[in-house]
Amino acid sequence: MVDIEHLQFGLETFGDIVANEDGSLQTAAASIRQIVREGKLADDLGIDVFGVGEHHRPDYSVSSPETVLAAISAVTKQVKLATAVTVLSSDDPVRVYERFATLDALSNGRAQVMLGRGSFTESFPLFGYDLTDYDDLFNEKLGLYDALRNEKAVTWSGKFRAALKNQEVYPKTENGKLETYIGIGGSPESVIRAVNFGYKVIIAIIGGQASRFKPYIELYHAAAKELGKPEFPIAVHSHGFIADDEDEAVEVAFKNIKANFDRIGLTRGWAPMSREQFEGETKVGSFYVGDPETVARRMAATIDLLDLGRFDLVYGAGNQTAAQRERMIELYGTKVIPRVKEILTEKAAVK
Amino acid sequence: MVDIEHLQFGLETFGDIVANEDGSLQTAAASIRQIVREGKLADDLGIDVFGVGEHHRPDYSVSSPETVLAAISAVTKQVKLATAVTVLSSDDPVRVYERFATLDALSNGRAQVMLGRGSFTESFPLFGYDLTDYDDLFNEKLGLYDALRNEKAVTWSGKFRAALKNQEVYPKTENGKLETYIGIGGSPESVIRAVNFGYKVIIAIIGGQASRFKPYIELYHAAAKELGKPEFPIAVHSHGFIADDEDEAVEVAFKNIKANFDRIGLTRGWAPMSREQFEGETKVGSFYVGDPETVARRMAATIDLLDLGRFDLVYGAGNQTAAQRERMIELYGTKVIPRVKEILTEKAAVK
Numbered sequence: 003m004v005d006i007e008h009l010q011f012g013l014e015t016f017g018d019i020v021a022n023e024d025g026s027l028q029t030a031a032a033s034i035r036q037i038v039r040e041g042k043l044a045d046d047l048g049i050d051v052f053g054v055g056e057h058h059r060p061d062y063s064v065s066s067p068e069t070v071l072a073a074i075s076a077v078t079k080q081v082k083l084a085t086a087v088t089v090l091s092s093d094d095p096v097r098v099y100e101r102f103a104t105l106d107a108l109s110n111g112r113a114q115v116m117l118g119r120g121s122f123t124e125s126f127p128l129f130g131y132d133l134t135d136y137d138d139l140f141n142e143k144l145g146l147y148d149a150l151r152n153e154k155a156v157t158w159s160g161k162f163r164a165a166l167k168n169q170e171v172y173p174k175t176e177n178g179k180l181e182t183y184i185g186i187g188g189s190p191e192s193v194i195r196a197v198n199f200g201y202k203v204i205i206a207i208i209g210g211q212a213s214r215f216k217p218y219i220e221l222y223h224a225a226a227k228e229l230g231k232p233e234f235p236i237a238v239h240s241h242g243f244i245a246d247d248e249d250e251a252v253e254v255a256f257k258n259i260k261a262n263f264d265r266i267g268l269t270r271g272w273a274p275m276s277r278e279q280f281e282g283e284t285k286v287g288s289f290y291v292g293d294p295e296t297v298a299r300r301m302a303a304t305i306d307l308l309d310l311g312r313f314d315l316v317y318g319a320g321n322q323t324a325a326q327r328e329r330m331i332e333l334y335g336t337k338v339i340p341r342v343k344e345i346l347t348e349k350a351a352v353k
Numbered sequence: 354m355v356d357i358e359h360l361q362f363g364l365e366t367f368g369d370i371v372a373n374e375d376g377s378l379q380t381a382a383a384s385i386r387q388i389v390r391e392g393k394l395a396d397d398l399g400i401d402v403f404g405v406g407e408h409h410r411p412d413y414s415v416s417s418p419e420t421v422l423a424a425i426s427a428v429t430k431q432v433k434l435a436t437a438v439t440v441l442s443s444d445d446p447v448r449v450y451e452r453f454a455t456l457d458a459l460s461n462g463r464a465q466v467m468l469g470r471g472s473f474t475e476s477f478p479l480f481g482y483d484l485t486d487y488d489d490l491f492n493e494k495l496g497l498y499d500a501l502r503n504e505k506a507v508t509w510s511g512k513f514r515a516a517l518k519n520q521e522v523y524p525k526t527e528n529g530k531l532e533t534y535i536g537i538g539g540s541p542e543s544v545i546r547a548v549n550f551g552y553k554v555i556i557a558i559i560g561g562q563a564s565r566f567k568p569y570i571e572l573y574h575a576a577a578k579e580l581g582k583p584e585f586p587i588a589v590h591s592h593g594f595i596a597d598d599e600d601e602a603v604e605v606a607f608k609n610i611k612a613n614f615d616r617i618g619l620t621r622g623w624a625p626m627s628r629e630q631f632e633g634e635t636k637v638g639s640f641y642v643g644d645p646e647t648v649a650r651r652m653a654a655t656i657d658l659l660d661l662g663r664f665d666l667v668y669g670a671g672n673q674t675a676a677q678r679e680r681m682i683e684l685y686g687t688k689v690i691p692r693v694k695e696i697l698t699e700k701a702a703v704k
Binding site: 076096 | 380381382383385386389408409410411413414415416417419420421423424425426427428445447448451452454455456457458459461478479480481482514515516517518520521522523524525526527
């Protein structure tokens, strides 16, 4: 049963380029500054987590998420600062540790590392990696990250990075350990890997019915018990858009999410998104789109179905305006989150 | 003749661990937060540049300077945000570009890249580099950084990093180019290298009489003219400490600078610093220590002698308290800088 008292709500942005009111696009730099304003807004509204993605493409503004989160740390008080995700496969675990330990210092312990293999592949040629090493890279680098996370001297060697011989890495954190999640797209192997490392799990559900992830969540809990590993509440992230008016929400989301998915689909062989497909996702799938009541009901249903401990809404897909993005965040914080809790409380009383 | 109107004054910290009033040491994390407060103070006082060093050692708190500078960017308005220095030899120019372009976005164009080879060598084993490649590493990585700095598609190959084939790197800056300095310890080769790249130069004068750098500065100007390259005013950085009282300044600086230099000297074969050596540096050498009048006179003399365009004082050496560090910054901003300008103006009137 959902632990409503400890249920967490996050917002994540992939750093999409922000549009002006006339439809023209802002610069990447202006889009980055907009994200800082939004991080502050999320903090003001008491939202639990703010996450920023990592992409190395012209249609996204953030290639260095911790740099953006560091700026947000200086203007916020309580919100956790996460990536969504850090592409560990093409990064250096030592640098990742250093940057996050610094962010953790700046934010008084609010850094949250979210490690993933990356859904986009742009970083592989940029940093000299081969896509055929996709799995090996992540496994090896996760092993080194895990060794560094203990904050003691590390002796390590691997295939993809120079060996470390009794090396300490600085700065140390004040809590002794960085809070770390593994981002999962939905394979049994990645669930077992996260359990073995004893890390928290966040599942990206970017399409289809949320129920199809139930087996992975059951696998996580069963494996944690069987292997005697720590068991954490499961987190999920999915795309969404909220507006005061239901029809407006649907139109803005359709235009932007479609453009976003179609652009990505060009390089992945997806067919363009149809209106029917979009509406399937908003009605029974994994786009949380509508007025606050609609979105709250759909989020509550998913949280209840999957027994989640955290739900992050990915906002800003496509080229929304700053006003659309900020209004969505306000509605999420002031209306959707309280309403989700209310619905879940009612449901719990009936059970 | 010194261009007093455009003369710039900076502060740089290497991120030394801050002491409590009772002499015990703060955590690295608390020291990082103190640097953010000091960056804000420098901005409030109208100081031109704030620089943060990069070290991978227990006695310094900052291994990821841009992350710290990003936090400072969010609470400042005018101060330029620099590193002191970025150890390019052991970093990846693509990541360096990405982090600085992000910092530039966050700060509305206030990022200043300071590239160097690193006076400390801890980063070499940490990132898998060989000290015998010291020069080749810097040359090659500077070449790639320079190509990236044009913000166009880059095709490049080298010995120490994966090749790039027609790759663009994001985010682009709003000014089209990151402001970049090369940090120089004092070799003719490094002066010529900076001229060839058309970069600004900052010279680290950490001991001895400033006059011995005059030939390098003359070489810089002569080479720029001969090679038809851009010619910029020269910047210098040196250590200093300022207190209200002259004797107090000398005692605090001696204790801390000696401890700092002796600790480093252990691994470099330096003899422990004697009181005579320290006083030689504060009287005719390169430690700017004393009350505001003493420090202003010595800074003005160096600026005049070397015809500088910028002087950065390195503050916080050793384990000073937060109060000592902050009072030094206040005195620098409110008394030393105006007094240096006054002395130089009087000197110009006499000439």
